[in-house]
Amino acid sequence: MGKLANKVAIVTGGASGIGKGIAELYAKEGAKVVVADYNLAGAQAVVQAIETNGGIATAFEVDVAVNAKMLALVHYAINTYGTIDILVNNAGIMDHNEPVAEIQTEKFEHIFAVNVYSVMYGMRAVVDYWLAEDKPGNIINVTSIGGLLTGVAGTTYTASKHAVTAMTKSTAFMYVNKGIRVNGIAPGGVATNIASTMTDLSDFGNSRIGQVAALNPRIGQPNEIATVAVFLASDDASFVTGTIIVADGGFTAGLL
Numbered sequence: 001m002g003k004l005a006n007k008v009a010i011v012t013g014g015a016s017g018i019g020k021g022i023a024e025l026y027a028k029e030g031a032k033v034v035v036a037d038y039n040l041a042g043a044q045a046v047v048q049a050i051e052t053n054g055g056i057a058t059a060f061e062v063d064v065a066v067n068a069k070m071l072a073l074v075h076y077a078i079n080t081y082g083t084i085d086i087l088v089n090n091a092g093i094m095d096h097n098e099p100v101a102e103i104q105t106e107k108f109e110h111i112f113a114v115n116v117y118s119v120m121y122g123m124r125a126v127v128d129y130w131l132a133e134d135k136p137g138n139i140i141n142v143t144s145i146g147g148l149l150t151g152v153a154g155t156t157y158t159a160s161k162h163a164v165t166a167m168t169k170s171t172a173f174m175y176v177n178k179g180i181r182v183n184g185i186a187p188g189g190v191a192t193n194i195a196s197t198m199t200d201l202s203d204f205g206n207s208r209i210g211q212v213a214a215l216n217p218r219i220g221q222p223n224e225i226a227t228v229a230v231f232l233a234s235d236d237a238s239f240v241t242g243t244i245i246v247a248d249g250g251f252t253a254g255l256l
Contacts (some may be wrong), residue, residue: 017192190247
């Protein structure tokens, strides 16, 4: 029996990269997984792979930046599988390494909507459900080493991930006596397709960030983050809440 047997999990941004790795490993460990993504075809492909390997999963198209869509996602999981035990807020987007002088307001607001508002929407929806049903629950927010220090991304992305770190710790503290655990994972550089969206990079921002990036010993793989997500979702982590686990291959060991 897997570590997540009989659990129901939502994974946002589940169509690719870290989210895909988490969804697949959760299913392998026995969870029923709702693979949620803006890219429905990609989410369906992940579900098909999970089912081929004997797992249970379903796909759901969602724009995480819209509260009503996140509520619909949570309701879908409950209606489909009878409950929700685990929420993984993984969906996120990068900036273009801009310093503050180059930030465009519209882009700033969009990044915060995807990276920060979505996390709040998702957490609020599942916590409301768990409190109403007097059930325990588990939230895992995929943040970033950029949510713990500066110098690895642009100002907007860094600010958004610091906000996720703060929300993670605050929510864990607030509900520690309700059986609700809330933790975060702060990956370093991981081989995903998110970098392909980073076009038109800021020359000045890149020149500054490059000095820190040169210290990175290697790029991680999605499955290396997924194993941490399994630990946090399992009973092995029953005494762990309000923590951000850094998974970066030692990148920030000399920086934090």
